[in-house]
Amino acid sequence: MQLNLKTFLERTESYLPQNAIVSRQADGKLFRYHYADYCRRTRQLASALAGLGVKPGDKVATLGWNTYRHMELYFAVPCLGAILHTVNIRLTDEHIAYIMNHAEDVVLFVDPDLLPTMERVAPSVRSLRHIIVMDDRPAPLGDCDYESFLATGDPDFAFPELDENSPCGMCFTSATTGDPKGVVYTQRGLYLHTLALCLRDVLAISEHDTVLPVVPMFHANSWGLPYAAVAVGATIVLPGPHPTAADILDLIEAERGTFCAAAVTIGVELYAQLKKKPRDISSLRGLMLGGSATPEALMKRFHNEYGVPILTAWGATEAAPLATITHVRRSVFEAGPEERIKVRVRQGIPVPGVELKVLDDCGKPVPRDDGHPGEVHVRGPWIATEYYRDTRSRAGFVDGWWRSGDIATQGSDGSIHLIDRAKDLVKSGGEWISSVDLENELAACPGVREAAVVAMPDARWQERPVAFVVPVQDSDELDPAHLSAWLARRFVKWWIPDRFVFVPALPKSGVGKVDKRSLRERAATLAP
């Protein structure tokens, strides 16, 4: 018996076809159907792809939002034996062309509003044979629209049995320098990752859930939620194109969402939007935030004002993406909400199946005292062991372990606490300063909406921290002295940034993370 993703689809089709998949459309209206329809159309789509000549191992690219058609592709392509390559819509044209050429994509599914990108990029993708527009009417570009294409398939198509080590998914991760690096997922890897997400002590995804994956489907498998939701037949609500914080909250309220997953930056916006216009989000059993560390202040606000626990996980494109999860032990849980938050701000312990080590500069495990930072290394059945046809694999992987480039300390309970990306760590006078810890404390300061800390060169200390601070609108009480005093309550003097720069917004990368590289460039110009 090979571990194949189709096993999950077929079980839900046969035993749990009743729940809905709801998808917000470009006009704001909700499209709604049930798993029975979803599974039938997914088979039909796989059949249509086979009819188009897509063979096992071929790459089928998507450039799209979180929609029900994208959900159909999530299973149709892998279950056919082909490889689903989810292209990040926020990359530059140059990078999109690079990754599509590197992957050798043969078919592309594209959302109508993203056609302008493909008009520019498609001509330079040498391998591309077909473009299908995810719409129900003809578009200026592309072979045909999705619905016409689907109609060419057989809804009773039988999925093949595949070797579990067959590649079935692909995603590129941005590199510090140079082109994005490709990661390939196997049937086996995603099968096991899916089971892990549904464990009660991980995300506990259940048929009783209404899951809202706000994290994009073009970003690390939308954290695996589409696979997990289908595996248990959970209701799924997709936010569609260009969702705003208001759209997301409206969906949670209207559909009684129980589990939502988004980038921390979206979490910040959700809270701000809730303050502007209250909604009933009492159905939420968990809000999973990731991509960067969730500020403790935000966590407390969601918990105290809305009764919503924030779930913290850690992972990456290389890890499919889940590697660790906060686990609140029974004894801590019973000790009360304050104690739970202390655990929830940490990135937690490895998901069952994953092995982890935190190594210092000499490659030795750091002591479990939260005082010694090291780089997090992980391995496991769904964690990459190389980049796709890329010489940078040699630097990124050691003996089957992935070197994450993330710097963490480890506590006495073994849980990790991420303090920085290796490249973002501020080293002042030979000692490390955690930009993440400073950012969290700044975010907790009344009047601060967001903050980012980076290093600027310093003649005496090599590096010194600079804080970029986004004030809450109409907040005029902020000044550097006030912020210094705020931080001094908690940190030693040499951790306090030398400069506080007030900005209207932080630059963000294609996946919604703060773009620290550009901040560092700006900080360098501030150096005395």
Add this chain to the structure above:
Amino acid sequence: MQLNLKTFLERTESYLPQNAIVSRQADGKLFRYHYADYCRRTRQLASALAGLGVKPGDKVATLGWNTYRHMELYFAVPCLGAILHTVNIRLTDEHIAYIMNHAEDVVLFVDPDLLPTMERVAPSVRSLRHIIVMDDRPAPLGDCDYESFLATGDPDFAFPELDENSPCGMCFTSATTGDPKGVVYTQRGLYLHTLALCLRDVLAISEHDTVLPVVPMFHANSWGLPYAAVAVGATIVLPGPHPTAADILDLIEAERGTFCAAAVTIGVELYAQLKKKPRDISSLRGLMLGGSATPEALMKRFHNEYGVPILTAWGATEAAPLATITHVRRSVFEAGPEERIKVRVRQGIPVPGVELKVLDDCGKPVPRDDGHPGEVHVRGPWIATEYYRDTRSRAGFVDGWWRSGDIATQGSDGSIHLIDRAKDLVKSGGEWISSVDLENELAACPGVREAAVVAMPDARWQERPVAFVVPVQDSDELDPAHLSAWLARRFVKWWIPDRFVFVPALPKSGVGKVDKRSLRERAATLAP
């Protein structure tokens, strides 16, 4: 990355070593230690076994109750690469000798009170080289006691990395005729079975649980609970030698058990004992009963009087053992307790990863109308595809599917409802009668403690049902006319048994199931 059971042990050792393992001893006192000790001793035990010359693939047998030492063997033997062969202590001497010879066991671990069995059997087991008594003082038989043996090992022993297809466990299942049949489990199979048990929509075993596996560790891996409990670091309470219903209830009350698993016959005894002497069992979130169908009446009593839901699963030694689980869909759950019970009396839907079909005599899937019985076939990553060196494999498996010999109908939701063992089905005038349905209805009749229905030969109808009924003590209101009238409220006339035989107890097999073979023999003598 190979799927190895050691991954679970090492994760719990490193990140969740704080919970307790509690084990009831022969004198009734509780032994108590923590996972940190458990993991250290398990490594030491594996090391001691290696020192004894146990090699990968060697069979290490156990003849024992549910104790902490047996728990240590559950991981030490597989993680060393050897095969844990759990011998059913309730088998005849002849069958124990047969299976130990067939398995070629080289080492045996035996509980002190079971030594008399081994005194009789051991001389005829040709492969057996060492006997170790699970005690802390020397015994009349055996090489040495467990604690002295353990002391020869290294508590820092490193487990080897094993091919995931390596055999790691073995259990024999009783056959209708002839010797027991052996089933071999692999690292991969038990790894995936363990994950399945911890899924929120299966048994949802969690670190927050206090698990009481009453189902014997010599019977189908104690339904996989020892592996699942260790994988998530759950508190575990082991009932030790000769546990009575009173012992089990005392443990649930004292240790605040959250999840208990036992044979249906034990469930009946637990209820009777609760009526005699009330205990606080409010900590229980679930009581899993199996081995046979749970009578609806018992389910309602536990639910209405104690607020404890009964979980129904279906499986067998061949399925490691879990193949299906009752799943109460969200819509049914919200419809209320009455609707939930209607689902919970059924055996449910396949556990994620398992595939199932119910086939009629012609090998065609039965319609989903609950009106057409068929034999349940299953396959999956942890389900056997053969018996160990046994020509009966040919009859038991077809194209990788295991033929269970269990007869079920399938409902419109796909869930199965077991109506009989193939050999227990009553066929009257060419039509089937479900002994299980009749037994459940009889068990719901006031004054009835237990009932079993079997076929007796009949000249006109080929077979007719006979009911063996155990009255509640001091109940004198039962007579055949009363019972016929009780059943006539629900069943057509030709389903009503021709004879009702009152007995003080039902004969039980080695695994606590009603011995229908002997009842059939007795029924045959009643035929007119």
